[in-house]
Amino acid sequence: MDVTDDEMRKAFEMMVKFLGTTDINTYRRITSATTGYCQGRACLQHLQKVLYSLGKSVGTQLSADELLPKRRAPLQPTPIGVFAKMPKEVRKE
Amino acid sequence: MKEIDRRVYEHPILSFDRGRRVRVFFEGKEVPAFESETIAAALYAAGVLQFNYSARLLRPRGPFCMIGKCSQCMMRVNGVPHVRTCITPVEDGMVVEREANHDMELPSPKEGLRVERLSLSYDVVVVGAGPAGLKAALKASDAGARVAVLDQSPVAGGQLSKQTHKFFGTKESYAGMRGVDIARMLVSMVKERENIDLYLRTQVIGYFRREGLLIAYQAKSVNEFGVLVIRAKAYIVATGAMERNLIFSGDDLPGVMGAGAAQTLMNIFGVRPADKPLIVGAGNVGVIVAYQALQAGIDVQAVIDIAPKSAAYLVHSSKIRRMGVPILMRTTIKEAYGNGRVEGAVIYEVDERFRPIPGSERDVEVDGVWLATGLSPSVELLELMRAKIKFVPELGGYVPLRTQYLETTASSVFIAGDVSSIEEASTAMMEGVVAGISAAEKVGLGRDDLRTERSESLRWLETFRSGPHYRRIKEGLNKVLIQ
Numbered sequence: 001m002d003v004t005d006d007e008m009r010k011a012f013e014m015m016v017k018f019l020g021t022t023d024i025n026t027y028r029r030i031t032s033a034t035t036g037y038c039q040g041r042a043c044l045q046h047l048q049k050v051l052y053s054l055g056k057s058v059g060t061q062l063s064a065d066e067l068l069p070k071r072r073a074p075l076q077p078t079p080i081g082v083f084a085k086m087p088k089e090v091r092k093e
Numbered sequence: 094m095k096e097i098d099r100r101v102y103e104h105p106i107l108s109f110d111r112g113r114r115v116r117v118f119f120e121g122k123e124v125p126a127f128e129s130e131t132i133a134a135a136l137y138a139a140g141v142l143q144f145n146y147s148a149r150l151l152r153p154r155g156p157f158c159m160i161g162k163c164s165q166c167m168m169r170v171n172g173v174p175h176v177r178t179c180i181t182p183v184e185d186g187m188v189v190e191r192e193a194n195h196d197m198e199l200p201s202p203k204e205g206l207r208v209e210r211l212s213l214s215y216d217v218v219v220v221g222a223g224p225a226g227l228k229a230a231l232k233a234s235d236a237g238a239r240v241a242v243l244d245q246s247p248v249a250g251g252q253l254s255k256q257t258h259k260f261f262g263t264k265e266s267y268a269g270m271r272g273v274d275i276a277r278m279l280v281s282m283v284k285e286r287e288n289i290d291l292y293l294r295t296q297v298i299g300y301f302r303r304e305g306l307l308i309a310y311q312a313k314s315v316n317e318f319g320v321l322v323i324r325a326k327a328y329i330v331a332t333g334a335m336e337r338n339l340i341f342s343g344d345d346l347p348g349v350m351g352a353g354a355a356q357t358l359m360n361i362f363g364v365r366p367a368d369k370p371l372i373v374g375a376g377n378v379g380v381i382v383a384y385q386a387l388q389a390g391i392d393v394q395a396v397i398d399i400a401p402k403s404a405a406y407l408v409h410s411s412k413i414r415r416m417g418v419p420i421l422m423r424t425t426i427k428e429a430y431g432n433g434r435v436e437g438a439v440i441y442e443v444d445e446r447f448r449p450i451p452g453s454e455r456d457v458e459v460d461g462v463w464l465a466t467g468l469s470p471s472v473e474l475l476e477l478m479r480a481k482i483k484f485v486p487e488l489g490g491y492v493p494l495r496t497q498y499l500e501t502t503a504s505s506v507f508i509a510g511d512v513s514s515i516e517e518a519s520t521a522m523m524e525g526v527v528a529g530i531s532a533a534e535k536v537g538l539g540r541d542d543l544r545t546e547r548s549e550s551l552r553w554l555e556t557f558r559s560g561p562h563y564r565r566i567k568e569g570l571n572k573v574l575i576q
Contacts, residue, residue, distance in 0.1 A: 002149040036148065037164035037175065041335045042157065045469060045490070064484030068491060071476040073299025073308070076245070077164065077175055081208040082298075082310045085320040089304045 003033045005050075012054045022060045024051055024069050034069065037077050044069070097140035098125070101363040101389045106257045107273070109363035115185040124189075131247065132178035132189055133159065133166045134362035142347035142434045144168050144178065146193040153433045155347030159354035160252075161245045161296070162335045162471070165345075168192060172201040173315045179357075180294065182247050184314060207317045208310075215241045215290075216536045217529075218307060218325035220297055220474060223251020225510025225521040225528070226331035227279040232529025232546075233329070234286045236538040241323065242283065243295045243309055248361065249283070250276030251333060252353065253518050255360035257385055258409075265553055266519035273360070275518075295321065300477045326536040327505040329528050330475055331521075334468035334489065334511035339373065342428035348435030352382040352465035359389045367461025371438050372396040374465030375403040375410065375420050377517075382465060383413045394459050397424040397440055399447060406562075427454065429462050438462055470512045478503045487569025489515030494575045497551065498531040499524060502575070507532045514566060514573075520557060526550040 011031045015021060024047075027033070033047045034040030040047070048067045055062040101109065111127035117135055118124065126135035133156050136144070143153040144166050156166035161180040169190040170176040178189070192198075200206075217233040219226045222244035230242045248254060256272025267275045283289050295311040307323040336351030338344060348367065352374065358366045368391060372379050375398035383393045396413065401423055403410050410420060427439040442453035469490045472482055480493045480501035493501045493508055500507050509528040510521035530547040533539065558567050 002147045002152065037167065038162060039473070041162050041469075041471070041473075042165075042338055045337060046340060064491075068476075068482060068484075071473050073301070073477060075473050075477070076296040076298050077167075077177070078296075078298050078310065079173075079206065079208075079318060081206045082318055082320050085208045085210040086308065087210075087212075087304075087306065087322050090299075090301050090306060090308065090322075 003031050007031065008033065008047075008050050009054065012051070016058055022051070022055045022058070022062060024048075024062075024067055027051060028069055039075065040069070096125070099138045099140060099365045101359070101365060103390075104363065105388055106271070107360060107363065111363070115183055117183050117187045117189060119189045126183040128183065130183055130362055132168070132170065132176075132181050132183050132187065134179075134358060134364050135183050136178070136189070137358055137366060138362070138364045143191065144347070145191050147345065148193065151193060152345055153347055154345055155350070155434075157338065157350050157354060158336055159350070159357040170315045171203045174198065174200055176315050180246050181312070181315065202316050204316055208320060210320045210322060212322045213241065214324040215239050216325065216538070217241075217327045217329060217532045218243065218323055219329045219331060221251065221331035221333055221510070221512075222246070222249040222280075222283075222291065222293070223331060223333050223510060223521065224253045224275070224279070224518045225333075225525040226251070226329065227283055228522045228525025229329045229331060229507075229509050229529035229532070230283055230289050231279070231286070232526050232543070233533045233538075234289050236530065236533030236540055236543055238288065238533045238536060238538050240286075240289045241292060241325070242289060243292045243297060243321075245294065245296045247294050249280045249291060249293060253279075255353075255356040256518065257360055257388065258381060260519060262519045262557065263553070265550075266522065266557075272518060292321065297474055300474060302477075302479060327507065327532040328478070329507045329509060329532050330478075330512055331508070331510045331525065331528075332471040332474060332512045334470050334515055336464065337467045337469055339426070339464055339466050341426050343430050343435075346429050346431055346435050347433065348431070348460060349429055349462045349464070352378050352463045355461070355463045356382055356385060359385055359391070363389075365389055365391055366463075367435075367459070368392060369394050369459050370461035370463050371426070371440070371457060371459040372463045372465060373426050374398055374467070375400075375405060375422065376465060376467075377405045377409060379465030380405045380409045380413055380420070382463065383418055384409065384416075387413065387416055387418070393418045394457055395419045395421055397421045397426065399423065399425040399443060401445070426462065435459060435461055468511060468515045470515065472512060475501060475503070475506065475508070475512070478506050480506055483573055485514075485569045485572050487565045488513075488573070492573060494573050496575055498547070499528040500531060500535070505532070505535050514569060516566060520554060523550050523554050523557075527554075
């Protein structure tokens with residue numbers, strides 16, 4: 001998605017102030033960073049750098065493990081009709 | 094207006110058999126295309142660099158990776174939105190339109206969507222048909238396993254298919270052969286095997302652990318898909334890597350692309366991505382791509398790198414120096430600019446602490462910026478499979494833990510190639526041998542002669558990695574090896 005550096009910074013400040021967390025998955029939900037079509041293949045490394053340095057600015061040292069976001073299916077952009085043909089056991093997830 | 098044709102018709106090494114001419118329409122005009130081309134290649138050949146607009150700020154965007162990973166090549170094709178044009182072959186009569194990425198306009202397909210489901214089961218499923226995946230498939234097949242190989246590209250061979258240089262090493266790693274020929278050979282071997290099914294244009298969208306199902310879908314055209322519901326006894330993940338981008342002003346302008354993307358256009362499709370590119374990164378990838386660009390008749394302006402010393406093998410860097418391409422060290426890019434496409438760039442020099450040197454800024458007239466700034470392993474699928482991932486910068490970033498036989502912490506899930514650590518095609522193929530034999534053994538198809546071959550391959554890897562270039566990688570491998 002299009003997220004500017006300034007927006008990233010502001011979103012982080014808000015997140016720390018109102019939610020009291022530096023969690024990467026929360027941050028992704030707020031900014032929509034890494035949630036575009038490529039699912040962060042291009043921008044995740046930059047998001048991690050930004051979050052790492054912003055974390056440091058509020059005294060939180062984020063580890064490499066904490067900077068690895070939760071991954072979910074679908075891993076690729078998928079036409080909706082494909083989901084309709086998913087087997088039942090997978091569909092209920 | 095003169096018709097633009099950026100195809101390469103004379104090349105010292107490659108010949109391009111483009112096949113039958115077909116008609117593709119873009120903005121009401123016919124774009125010349127050939128049946129072996131993807132939509133993206135045909136558009137680039139016609140001088141179209143901008144493929145869509147960004148989601149919110151509507152910035153012009155164009156392809157970055159050309160291998161189906163970055164999604165910046167998405168367009169509306171025959172009314173179907175968000176088609177990845179870099180991995181979709183042209184078809185006669187196709188209508189291609191620019192779209193705003195993430196637009197909310199509903200699909201308006203010329204024909205309805207057709208989807209059918211296939212339930213499949215295999216002994217071993219290999220994800221990725223590059224050097225590692227193909228080798229792994231062949232070895233598992235040697236052991237008698239029923240194997241499927243899945244790849245999202247319409248062309249098997251992965252990054253090997255675009256290597257025009259001769260490989261180093263020993264006869265086991267096909268020394269003296271060009272990558273493109275090795276790829277062709279491995280693909281034809283795979284196709285000959287009766288116990289290997291090769292699924293191209295097939296994207297894996299998820300692995301469902303509780304049910305033990307791998308779900309993928311195969312595109313037959315832009316509106317026709319097969320959903321593959323796959324059960325396998327073992328998996329080999331050989332998904333390769335994604336080129337890293339760099340942050341600078343104008344880094345998303347059409348014409349800024351990965352060096353590997355430029356390679357895809359030049360060496361697979363015979364299309365010049367630019368006439369006067371700037372290459373950022375003077376490691377092996379940067380200088381090899383510069384050399385290949387010269388072969389394709391492209392006037393490379395310079396190869397720049399922020400480091401004080403090039404990490405490339407001397408044979409590769411001296412070759413392009415001899416041909417008059419400057420390699421500027423301690424130099425990096427400040428911005429790329431242009432109206433809808435790259436028309437120039439600003440570069441500057443840095444001191445020993447990477448601070449900009451005042452007054453060193455220079456404007457360079459270029460029409461493309463190719464980034465050879467490293468690769469990140471594509472571990473997404475392994476994460477879904479719950480393989481334990483660790484950050485190891487020496488190996489390229491987040492990589493899975495593995496045993497010496499390349500099994501991850503997820504039982505019966507093996508890895509090979511760049512997804513395990515960023516190295517080269519020869520090590521990828523050797524890891525493929527190890528993973529293929531190990532996966533077959535895991536499903537009860539172990540054989541003494543193959544176990545011997547596996548030991549030899551492990552020794553080969555050990556020797557190959559004992560060189561000074563490999564010190565860092567060896568240190569990294571020690572951090573991810575488990576019992």
